[in-house]
Structures are given as C-alpha cells and as structure tokens.
C-alpha cells in the first residue's frame with residue numbers, strides 16, 4: 334500500500350510500487366495536465382513536485398515522474414499542475430503568458446512546475462537559480478529567449494519572499510493555493526508502513542526506469558532513497574561519510590561538502606539536471622557502472638572506500654576504483670548492497686578538481702570526464718589520484734599515470750611525460766560521443782586543465798598547444 338497526498342487528496346493505493354509516478358497520476362488519477370515527452374528523464378514535460386516533511390516544514394523539489402517509482406511517493410506531498418492552478422493565473426504562469434513562453438504547450442506544464450519548485454525553496458532566489466530550476470526542461474518550439482524573460486519576471490516577483498516561511502508568503506501572494514498550509518498536518522498523520530524488502534534495489538530510479546521500465550513495473554522493489562540509515566553526509570574523525578542513497582542535490586546543499594570542495598556547485602551543476610539531481614543517488618551512479626558516470630569519476634579521484642552489506646548482515650569494504658572488473662562487471666555479489674562511502678578529508682596541501690566535456694554543457698552525459706586529487710608539498714607531488722571516464726570499458730583509475738607522477742617535481746616537463754604515460758593506459762572507442770582519437774586528445778587536455786586550474790601560476794595555456 335502506498336499512501337501519500339496528491340495535490341489536496343489523500344491517496345491510498347495498492348498499485349505496484351514499481352509503477353512510474355507519471356503513469357499513476359495520468360492513467361489512474363486522470364490528471365492529464367502532466368505531459369509525456371521522452372519517458373527517459375530528458376525533457377521535463379512530466380515534472381511534478383515532491384514535498385517531504387522535515388522538522389515540521391515541507392521541503393519541495395521537482396522530479397521527473399516518468400522515471401520515479403510510485404513507491405517513492407510514500408508519505409509525501411505530490412503536486413501536479415492541477416494542484417497549482419487557481420482561479421487566477423499564478424505570477425509564474427502569467428509571466429509565461431506575458432512573454433509568449435509557450436506555443437504547442439507540451440513542455441509548458443513542466444516549466445511551470447519547475448518554477449513553482451524554485452519559488453518554494455528556503456533560500457533567496459536569484460536570476461541564476463530561477464534559470465537553474467528549469468535546466469531539465471526542454472522546449473522544442475517556443476525558443477528559450479521568451480522563457481528566459483519569463484524567468485526574469487519570476488525572479489523579480491520573488492525578491493521579497495520570506496525565506497523562513499516561503500509557503501505562507503507564496504500563499505499570501507497568490508503563487509500557490511491555500512491548501513498548501515494544511516499539508517504538514519495532513520502528512521504528519523500518514524502512517525508510513527515498513528518498506529517492501531523486494532529483489533530490485535531502487536534508489537532514484539533514474540537509471541533503472543530508463544533501461545528496464547517494464548521489468549521494474551513487474552518486480553518486487555526495495556526502495557531505499559528514504560532509508561535514513563542509507564542517507565546523510567557527516568564527518569567522523571578525519572573522514573567524510575556519505576550514505577549510499579544520498580542524491581546529488583543533497584550533496585550540493587551540504588555545508589560539509591561545500592567547505593571541503595569550494596567549487597562543488599560548478600562541478601555538480603554539470604551532472605544531469607535539477608530534477609534528476611533531486612532523486613538520482615550516489616550508489617546508483619556507482620552500481621550502474623557507466624564508464625562515464627560523473628559521481629563515480631568524482632569519488633574515484635578521492636580514493637573513496639565503499640562499504641557493502643549482504644542479506645545475512647555481513648559487511649566488507651573496498652576501494653571504489655576496485656569495484657570495476659570489466660564492462661558492467663562488478664566485484665559485488667547479487668545480494669550485496671552499498672551502505673555508504675567514505676573518503677579522507679583533504680588537508681591544506683591537497684587539491685581537487687573535476688572536468689567534464691559533453692556535447693551540450695548541461696543535461697548531457699560526458700564524452701570524457703576526469704577528476705584529480707593531488708597533494709603537493711614544497712613543489713613535490715606526494716600523492717595523486719586521477720580518474721578518467723569515457724576512455725575505457727570501466728570508470729578508469731589512471732594507475733600508471735599516478736605512479737609516474739608520485740614523488741616527482743611539479744613541472745611542465747613532468748606533466749608532459751605523465752600525459753604520455755596516460756595515453757598508454759586508456760583505450761577509448763568511437764561512438765556517438767566522439768571518435769576515439771578525439772577522446773584521447775580530450776582527456777589529455779582535461780588532465781592538463783586540472784593542473785592549470787589548480788596551479789595557475791605554474792602552468793600556462795601555451796602548453797596546451
């Protein structure tokens with residue numbers, strides 16, 4: 334049984350928890366305002382809001398309902414366009430009308446829902462954050478300039494928002510219907526049953542539903558994204574510990590991670606889009622084992638350890654880089670799952686960088702990605718870890734390159750020679766994301782870009798030639 338509130342209505346349903354939320358909303362509740370575009374998380378036409386009660390307050394985020402399991406709505410407030418509509422247009426709906434932000438209208442509902450999610454955030458809104466909120470929405474016919482102008486209006490209208498109590502302010506100013514005020518009480522009355530302990534582990538579902546939509550519908554699922562034992566980011570001793578079911582937005586909002594990685598926002602905004610980051614988990618990225626997984630590249634370079642548990646309760650750990658044995662072949666038995674990961678918090682001599690190039694800057698998977706963690710003392714490389722995606726059948730740890738660099742003086746010559754070593758340990762293939770020669774060259778440039786980014790006084794653009 335899945336129990337939640339859909340707009341203003343209490344839902345109790347025995348439909349399979351592996352059904353997509355989109356299908357439930359459209360075909361079982363006949364709320365057809367939510368549109369179907371790609372069914373792969375790519376276009377945002379199906380976006381809904383999911384509100385969660387945390388410490389007495391509702392926290393809302395947008396998500397792509399076409400790849401979200403119905404079971405993940407358990408105990409939540411799900412909002413579709415029908416739940417945002419009022420007699421008068423909301424300011425963000427009016428902005429789209431005034432700026433001619435819609436033509437055929439297939440995408441429009443998704444844009445409106447994303448704008449609503451941004452309005453509901455417990456932080457000031459900037460023009461950049463309003464634009465960022467629609468980074469997972471694609472429009473094929475209007476043209477983005479008019480939608481950007483609508484976003485500007487939305488931003489201007491939010492300037493005086495009460496960030497301590499956005500829901501009340503938004504209700505008062507006609508952004509959302511009044512019933513939102515009663516939702517915390519209604520949600521707190523829902524008794525959430527113990528989740529099913531099914532066969533297929535589902536985090537956000539952003540990989541599974543793209544690849545195995547029908548299979549998941551028929552499977553018994555083990556939904557872990559709300560499992561409190563598997564989420565959260567904390568410091569323990571000199572280590573940072575991240576729960577396996579933590580998503581990229583939770584990483585982005587973490588004070589601990591932002592302190593460790595001052596460029597975290599710049600790095601993570603290159604990963605998927607807002608609604609995908611809101612649900613896709615870090616362990617899902619590891620286990621999917623895509624050779625171009627961004628979070629995988631990120632955490633391999635941090636020399637992270639992952640912790641596994643099996644159904645009998647036995648635990649073990651291994652370095653993330655050692656998880657990958659061949660294309661989609663893992664050092665993991667069927668009944669093991671990841672509980673958390675950990676990495677050493679870098680000291681002041683240790684530097685981190687992440688680079689990614691894809692065909693589109695945002696909402697696209699990488700042609701090549703790479704991350705580095707390097708410790709330099711008195712100009713000597715004490716320790717270095719470099720990952721590279723898109724250049725091998727697995728997320729690659731550049732072992733030989735790292736061995737070559739360790740103990741060397743940090744000079745242009747050292748880096749040039751290391752780049753040669755690197756070429757001998759990668760074997761990209763030509764595919765839709767680029768020719769193998771291009772990927773080799775790209776990796777070379779990106780690894781050099783790490784050094785330019787981290788040590789700008791030492792390395793200049795000239796060396797790229």
Ligand SMILES: Cc1cc2nc3c(=O)[nH]c(=O)nc-3n(C[C@H](O)[C@H](O)[C@H](O)COP(=O)(O)OP(=O)(O)OC[C@H]3O[C@@H](n4cnc5c(N)ncnc54)[C@H](O)[C@@H]3O)c2cc1C
Nearest residue numbers: 374536537538539540541605613614617618620626627671
């Ligand atoms: C539109 C779109 C854009 C994307 N863009 C990017 C991108 O830019 N970069 C990128 O790296 N990825 C991208 N992805 C891929 C995906 O979002 C990520 O890989 C995400 O981190 C997967 O997490 P999830 O929780 O959704 O995985 P799920 O689909 O829930 O699970 C994936 C696999 O992991 C297993 N699993 C999940 N959690 C555990 C666990 N704790 N222990 C053991 N097994 C587990 C599942 O059983 C399944 O086999 C994109 C996906 C979409 C749909």
Ligand code: FES
Nearest residue numbers: 370371372377399
């Ligand atoms: S239908 Fe395109 S993201 Fe869901």
Ligand code: FES
Nearest residue numbers: 436437438472473
């Ligand atoms: S208005 Fe037609 S796709 Fe956006």
